Amino acid sequence: MLRGEHVIARLARGRLVPHRLSPDDGRVVEVARELCDVYAAHLHGPRSGLEARLSGLEEELGPRLDARRGFKIVRALAKLLEELATWEAPTEADPYTIRTRVFELAATLPEPPAGEPGLLEAPTRDDVLSRVASEIGLEEVSGLMYADRQGAQLLGAFEEPSPEGLIERYNVAQVQGVLYAARELVVDLDEGADAKLVFHYVKKMALIYRLEPTPRGYRLHLDGPLSIFGGTRKYGLRLAKFLPGLLLTSPWRLSANVEWKGRDVLLELDSEKNDLKSHYLGPKDANEGDDVRTAFVRAWERAKDTGGWELEAGSGVLPFPELKTALVPDFTLKNTTGEKVHLEVLGFWSERNLIERAALLREARARGHRVLVAASEKLGASPKALSEAVEGGVIPFKERLAVKDVLAALA
Amino acid sequence: MFTKSVEEVYALSRRFLVPGLTYATPAWERKEILDRFRIGRYRAIIASDVLNEGVDVPDANVAIILAGSASQREYIQRLGRILRPKEDKQAVLYELVTAATGEEAASRRRRESFRGAPA
Numbered sequence: 001m002l003r004g005e006h007v008i009a010r011l012a013r014g015r016l017v018p019h020r021l022s023p024d025d026g027r028v029v030e031v032a033r034e035l036c037d038v039y040a041a042h043l044h045g046p047r048s049g050l051e052a053r054l055s056g057l058e059e060e061l062g063p064r065l066d067a068r069r070g071f072k073i074v075r076a077l078a079k080l081l082e083e084l085a086t087w088e089a090p091t092e093a094d095p096y097t098i099r100t101r102v103f104e105l106a107a108t109l110p111e112p113p114a115g116e117p118g119l120l121e122a123p124t125r126d127d128v129l130s131r132v133a134s135e136i137g138l139e140e141v142s143g144l145m146y147a148d149r150q151g152a153q154l155l156g157a158f159e160e161p162s163p164e165g166l167i168e169r170y171n172v173a174q175v176q177g178v179l180y181a182a183r184e185l186v187v188d189l190d191e192g193a194d195a196k197l198v199f200h201y202v203k204k205m206a207l208i209y210r211l212e213p214t215p216r217g218y219r220l221h222l223d224g225p226l227s228i229f230g231g232t233r234k235y236g237l238r239l240a241k242f243l244p245g246l247l248l249t250s251p252w253r254l255s256a257n258v259e260w261k262g263r264d265v266l267l268e269l270d271s272e273k274n275d276l277k278s279h280y281l282g283p284k285d286a287n288e289g290d291d292v293r294t295a296f297v298r299a300w301e302r303a304k305d306t307g308g309w310e311l312e313a314g315s316g317v318l319p320f321p322e323l324k325t326a327l328v329p330d331f332t333l334k335n336t337t338g339e340k341v342h343l344e345v346l347g348f349w350s351e352r353n354l355i356e357r358a359a360l361l362r363e364a365r366a367r368g369h370r371v372l373v374a375a376s377e378k379l380g381a382s383p384k385a386l387s388e389a390v391e392g393g394v395i396p397f398k399e400r401l402a403v404k405d406v407l408a409a410l411a
Numbered sequence: 412m413f414t415k416s417v418e419e420v421y422a423l424s425r426r427f428l429v430p431g432l433t434y435a436t437p438a439w440e441r442k443e444i445l446d447r448f449r450i451g452r453y454r455a456i457i458a459s460d461v462l463n464e465g466v467d468v469p470d471a472n473v474a475i476i477l478a479g480s481a482s483q484r485e486y487i488q489r490l491g492r493i494l495r496p497k498e499d500k501q502a503v504l505y506e507l508v509t510a511a512t513g514e515e516a517a518s519r520r521r522r523e524s525f526r527g528a529p530a
Contacts, residue, residue: 096440106428107453128428142425149421149435
């Protein structure tokens with residue numbers, strides 16, 4: 001993921017075109033390779049040295065890519081490499097304790113007036129340092145004094161990508177960067193696209209969605225960070241992180257309203273017309289977990305009494321054709337009499353989204369479906385909208401969704 | 412002591428074994444250092460720009476500016492660190508300027524603008 005300052009895009013006929021590097025361009029591959037090599041060669045070296053070297057390379061390699069923006073491209077590539085790095089503290093000793101001891105001892109050194117005899121015998125800087133060295137049993141005390149600074153961290157591990165792999169990440173990251181300033185994203189998932197996989201990432205990133213069945217599949221509306229109030233940075237990052245998930249399947253068409261340099265512009269992507277490659281491994285990736293839902297399943301399993309209800313994973317899309325909409329519940333609850341209730345846990349929510357969801361619940365109930373919706377108090381900005389929604393049957397929660405609250409709603 | 416850059420703070424702190432303060436210093440450590448300075452347990456502090464504003468060190472009577480910027484605002488703020496009212500207090504401000512470099516002009520400009528500043 002890039003920071004806003006790394007994002008480069010141009011406008012062409014009202015459409016926003018994120019910057020792209022060609023993996024077939026020898027110069028580009030060469031620059032990418034050089035950056036990967038510099039990183040790899042720096043293994044176990046301090047961060048400050050690597051950063052100095054990289055900022056030198058901005059000047060050196062940048063012009064080879066682009067006369068004007070080359071330095072920015074190199075900086076962005078370096079930022080992406082940093083995400084593949086693991087940093088380690090250079091020492092197990094506590095630098096704070098060491099420097100504080102040094103300062104305290106140094107502050108007690110006498111300062112005889114220069115005119116008095118004995119100046120040469122007075123304790124010195126070296127005496128302080130060697131005394132602290134013997135106290136802590138470590139050499140190089142002055143070097144350890146600020147070993148907790150970021151620049152002193154050592155490059156402990158680096159998952160070196162291929163130059164082409166780095167270029168692929170860059171191209172995806174530039175599109176992601178543009179999405180930080182999106183108002184709305186519309187994805188048309190055509191037949192053949194793995195909708196379940198896409199919803200997995202919608203849920204995982206806790207995005208605000210609305211789903212519309214279409215003759216060929218689904219139209220997925222996702223709110224952008226600019227559409228919600230507060231927490232926009234965090235939400236923007238989540239929305240950006242959804243993109244590599246979407247890239248795992250096809251066919252789809254995406255269009256996003258984006259604010260770019262004060263103008264509303266359109267970003268369009270077609271899975272069949274771009275060569276963007278995801279670096280995600282898919283939903284089975286062990287590193288992927290969802291705290292709220294996983295914690296709820298665990299709490300459910302531990303609960304002594306669940307009133308005869310059993311919890312199952314959601315079965316996928318729950319269509320409401322009469323309402324021209326659909327839901328993707330996270331769980332299905334079944335009881336011994338064969339009754340079935342769906343439960344959806346909302347991630348981020350906006351006032352509009354919550355009102356729509358509450359209305360949908362009423363409609364669903366009128367049509368004989370039982371759907372429960374839980375919403376986090378922390379992931380939305382309007383306590384008033386939430387309390388109105390709660391009156392309409394939405395289950396509120398703080399950190400964790402409580403089993404008893406769900407059971408109370410089932411009763 | 413006031414420096415121009417954060418790196419200088421750390422370099423000089425290591426060299427003179429004097430506590431350094433920068434934007435990166437955690438709030439609790441900054442407070443501890445300033446408290447110890449106020450009660451005289453530390454005799455000097457070296458800082459980049461964190462001491463410019465909002466920190467009261469009434470007992471400081473010497474300030475050393477190591478190649479400061481030409482900013483009048485910064486100069487007054489730094490001077491203000493040592494000019495806190497106290498009876499019989501006399502304070503000295505030193506400027507360390509490297510001859511025949513841009514630092515000379517920067518020093519001249521900040522003092523000139525200061526002279527012209529409203530009292």
